[in-house]
Amino acid sequence: MQLFNLEAVSIITTFKVNIKIMGKHHLGEFEEIVMLTVAILHGEAYGVAIIEEMETRLNRSVSIGSLQTVLKxxxxxxxxxxxxxxxxxxxxxxxxRYFKVTNLGKEVLRQSKDQRLGLWDAIPDLA
Amino acid sequence: MKLNNPITPPQFLIRLFRLFCDPRMVEDIEGDLVERFEIRVNKKGHRKARWLMAKDVLQLFRPGIIRAFKGTQKLNYYDMFKHNLLISLRSFARHKNAFFINLTGLTSGLACALFIYLWVSDEKSMDKFHTLDGQLYQVMLNHEESGLLRTEEWTQILLAETLEAEVPEIKVGLPGTPKEWFGQMPLTYEEKTIKAEGKFVGKEYFNVFSYPLIHGNRDQVLTKKESIVVSESLAVNLFGSTEAAVGKTIDWSLLNFSQNYLITGVFADVPAQSTDQFDFVMSFDVFKGMVGDGAHWGNYNAVAWVVLEENTDVTALNAKLGPFVKERANGSNVNVFLRPYSDKYLYGKYENGVQSGGRIEYVRLFSIIAVFILLIASINFMNLSTAKATRRTKEIGVKKAIGARRAHLIFQYLEESLLLTTFSALLAIGLVWLLLPQFNNLTDKHIALSFDQNLISVIVTIIITTGLVAGSYPALYLSGFKPVEILKGRIRSSVGELWARKGLVVFQFALSVTLIVGVVVVYKQIEYVQTTNLGYEKDNVLMFKNEGKVNANLRSFMTRVENIPGILSVAATSHPIVSEGGFTTGVSWQGKEPDVEVRFSNMTVGGKFIETLGMELLEGRDFDPNKETDYGAKIIFNETAIKTMGIEDPVGKSVSLWGNKVQIIGVVKDFHAQSLHEVISPLFIRLNEEFLTDMVVRMAAGQEKEVLDRLTSFYTSYNEGFTFDYRFLDQDYASQYAAEQRISVISRFFAGAAIIISCLGLFGLAAFTAERKGKEIGIRKALGATTGSIVQLLSGEFNRMVGLSIIIAMPVSYYLIKSWLDGFAYKIDLNIWYFVGAGMAALFIAWLTVGLQTLKAARINPSKSLRNE
Structure with missing residues (x-):
């Protein structure tokens, strides 16, 4: 990667991601939470750690089975x-097994966040 | 389970997890499990941690984590499957002849099997539709007569109600009459009269039998004495609709009895699945009234059905019921037993009190034929596949050389045969669907092709079994080749293999010959039954019901009919003549042993009965209808009766009938007053004017049509309000053997199919041999062999095989057909020519099949077959 112009690569990736996101790819709620947790743990994300993090932060119980399926x-x-x-x-x-969010993953997360914010902003009056 | 070492997670859970988990994920997830367990042990304690781990493991059992079946091999299997399919299709396309022979053979075989299955399952479902089927029984009586037991359905009128009242296991005892006793009875509403078949039944009839009621309440329709319940079509015929029928009063008459009946209900037409077909039912109380004093333990004029309490031990109950009648009536000779109601149709035959088959024999016979036909078709496939093996040796050699195992090749050939069988099955289903109306016609059934679970599972089973049987031998044989030898081109048929192929052909033809013999003998026996001398002349004899004015003025009617030109004589009878009528044990004579009961068939007649039916009098004279003294007090016996009683010079002597003295005035030569299944039994004839149900008229031969016209116009003017429904005695007679007749026709078709399928196989083999030996034939011809000698050379082997199969088939078919014939008391002698003829027929057909092929091969110009080298 160092050999290439990073900017250029990133632009190309974004372009691809855009197409993908506009297309069929979108994140499920649980998928998004798992990705965010992986991102939070930053390099220390493995099975049990992710579960513990989710359980403490979100107060929701997660089984190894459901987590592993989503991770896969x-x-x-x-x-x-x-x-x-x-x-x-x-x-x-x-x-x-340590998990890490890829660039593509980050882009998807960002897109997802933007979409939500966009939706929030579009609400006329939040009383 | 080391409880003192809480650090260790339960090993069996881990092992279980390792068993199903995808190997690529097993390590880290297992680590996660263990780590989580350790955390939980600290937080929540050992017990809880174990439970939670078990839960985790169970929740890991989900797609995405479970390992793929057989790992990576799965993909390969799929590819091999595709590859095999392609190879199979290509080989079908390349060997078109063999493919079509196999396809035709298997299709017709499967179609036959499917037809037989439909027929058999229809036969087996007869009378099974009643909700109470498991608890519904018919009361049967075994009569002890001269040391033997005779089984009858007829019971005393009292039996049903007595059983219900006195036997706790019997929930309901239902009396009834068989509808055959009365035949068609006229029902009149206002000006309209319709004849229909009906019977008298007890009050609970519609609660016991599940014939659905359109109008009326099951519990109430038969409670009143004057109630009648009619069928849907009868109601529509008489009143236009079922609604209009309810509440109407109709007149019913039978002989001297007549009665006004109130229609209390309408039932849906009796389904074809019921052996008992009837148009109306009436309250049994009326019948009781008609019989009057006759309702005692010595008179058998009803039938009885019972519903048992649930979970009754029938064997024990039968043992208990055995002497039921004897305990109540001194001197009775009957033993009671119960038979499941739905057994009536298939298990109707009894010999000396023991169940001895019935229609079930035909069901079994056809099931066996179905298996045989499928076997014959499978053998074609085996023979052709193995014979053509040389064509595919290279394929097998190459496959083996690059590492195919024998199991793979076996799988490939089984797949091929299954594929072919599936094709054939689809075609066969289409064929069955097309031909079902004709088949229904032939069998007198109403079978529909409905793809329910049963049918589908049967079809799938047949496909798989046939495919596996047909494919087994080729698969084992072809996969056994040694790659080195076949790639070098050294393939020699082993002696064993040749034997196997020949053996299969011999087996096939032996089956066919057996079937031919069977068909011929069944046909001959039926013909014999139709043409045998019955002791009376059944041709040109007309019968019709004695009713209305005819019955009221019987004697004058007979005289007037006799005066119609072309009518030879007239009589009346109480007996259906062609089948069994009433009987009695009430005859005693001098020298009769007191405890031996002899059963006499009882014919009550009017007019010149013996003359009208063309019977032969051995001694004495016929009744004279004009002589008052001949009524009641005179009697005519048949030969067998005289022999049984041992009376010498019988004419003029007297016997006692039901306690009255009657004088013998004649002896009639034995005639068949029952089916030919039965031995002629003792019989007497009396002149009496009561209970004469039918008129019998003999017409002059050759002018039936004119006479019939005259008789019809006379009858309609004489007996106003009645239509002239007549039937011919010979037709009545033939209908008695309708079952055998049908079986005979169906079996002819199936035997034909079996022979055609066998010949297809032979045809394929012959074509193949001719093709293989092309060069040999070429060389022989070049050296001067004649066409004849080559045909001889090629067909000699087939002749030997077919000859051997004939020899094998002879004793087998003799044994089988003999046991069928034993069911007839009067039967044809088994002639050697039936067997020889069947053998010759098979041989001839085989010659024809093989001859065409060999002739074609023998006439090829040798330059053509030898040009290639």
Missing amino acids: RLETKGYLESEMGEATKMRGGKRK
Whole structure:
């Protein structure tokens, strides 16, 4: 990536994303929350951490099953990417899978936020 | 479960999770599970953490996390499936002959099987539609007669109500009369008279049998003595609509009885699924009134149906009911038992008190034929596929060389045969759909092709079974080739394989020959039954009901009819002549052993009965209708009766009938007053003017039409208000054997189908052999062989196979057909020529099939077949 002009790449990406978002892609509510949580955790986002974060911040219980399905789906769509961490003595010696929001994912989140704000702004009188 | 070490999460949950989880995700999710467990143990305690983990694991069981079945191989299977399909379709396209032979064979085979299934399931559903089917029984009586048991449906009038009152297991005891006893009875409303079939039944009739009522209340329609319930079509015929019928009063008459009836209800026409077909029912009380004093334990003039309490042990109940009548009537010779009502149709035959088949035999027979026909069609497929194997050896060799396992090839060939069977099944369904009206005609049924769950599951089962059976042998055979040898071109048919193929052909033809023999013998027996000397002349004899003015002035009517030119003689009878009528055990004679009950058929006649029916008198004289003393006190016996009683020089001697002395005036030669299934039984004839239900008229041969016209015009002017409905005795007779007649016709069709399918296979094999041996034939011809010698060479093998199958088929068919014939008391002798003829027919058909092919091969110019090398 360093070899290219970053600006140019970013513009191209935005262009693509726009097309995609205008098209069939849009985020579900749970998907959006998961992506936002992943973004909040910033590099420390793995299964249990995400769940804990969601449970404390939003006070809603999440099962590993539903979270993992969504994570997998978001990864397939290209909004998230993941890599395995190092093994520790905790959690039975199993490695963690850390998730990260991709550029595409960030763009989608931003679009989603803009749309909502747009909608909020369009409300004539919020009494 | 180490409770003292709370750190460890339950291993079995982890193992379960590993079992179903996608391997790419297993590590991190498992880690998550464990970590979450550890957190929860600290927060919520060990027990709760375990429960929650179990919940988590269960919630992980969802698409996206579950591993794909068989992992990555799944895709490959799909591709192989597609590939196999393509190869199959290509091979169909390349070997068009074999494909069409197989397709035709399997299609006709499947169509036959489907027809038979429809027929069998229709037969099996007879009388099963009553809601109380499981609890509904018919009361049967076993009569002890001369050491043997005779099973009858007829019961005493009292039996039904006594059973209901005295046996706690019996919820309802319902009396009735069989409608056959009265035949068509006239019903009159104002000026309109319609004849219809009906019967007398007890009050609970519509609660016991589920014939739906259009008008009227099930509990009340038959409570009053003067009530009648009519069928929808009868109501429409008489009154124009069902609504108009209710509440009307109609006149009913039978012989000297007549009665005004109030229509209390209308029932929907009796469905074809019911063996009992009737147009109206009347209250049983009227019948009781007609019989009067006759309602005692020695008279059998009703039938009885019972509804049992739920979960009754019928075997135990039967044991208990056995002596029921004997306990109530001294000297009775009957034992009571119950038969499921819906068994009446299929299990109607009893021998010495033991159930011995009935129509169920035909059901079984046809089921076996269906299997045979499918087998024959499958064998065609096996033979042609294995015979053509050499054409596909390269394919198999290459596949094996690049790593196909035997199982894959087996799968491929099974797929091919299943594909072909599915094609055929679709065609067969179309064929069945097209031919169903004709089939219904032939079988006298109302079968509709409705694709319910049953039919679909049967079709699918047939497809899969046939496809697997047909595909099994080729699949195992073809997949067994050794790749090195076949790619080198060294393929030799093993001896075993040749034997198998020949064996299959022999088996196929043995089945066909057996079927031919069966058809021929059944046909001959039916013909015998139609033409055998019955002891009376059934041709040119007309019968009609004795009713109205005719019944009132019987003697003068007979005299006037006799005077019509072309009418030879007139009589009246109480007996249907062609089938069993009434019977009695009330005859005693000098020297009769007191505890032996002998059953006599009882014919009450009027006029010159013996002359009219052309019976032969051995001794004595016929009744003289003008002699008053001949009425009641004189009797004529048949030969068998005289033999049974052991009376010598019978004419002039006396016997006692129901306690009255009667004098024997004649002995008539034995005649068949029952179906030919039965042995001729003792019989007597009496002159009496009561209860004569039918008139019998003999016309001069050759001018039936003119005589009939004269008789019709006389009758209509004489008996006003009645239409002249007549029937011919020979038609009545033929209708008795309608079941056999139908079976005979249907079996002819199925046997034909079986033979055609066998020949198709033979045709394919012959064509193939001729093609394979093209070069050999060419060389032989070039060296001077004649066409004849080549035909001989090619067809010799087939002749031997067909010959062997004939030899095998002989004893088998003999055994089978003999057991069918044993059901007839009077039957044809099994002639050797039936078997030889069937064999010759099979051989001839095989020659024709093979001959055409071989002749074609033998006439090819050798230069053509040898040009390529």
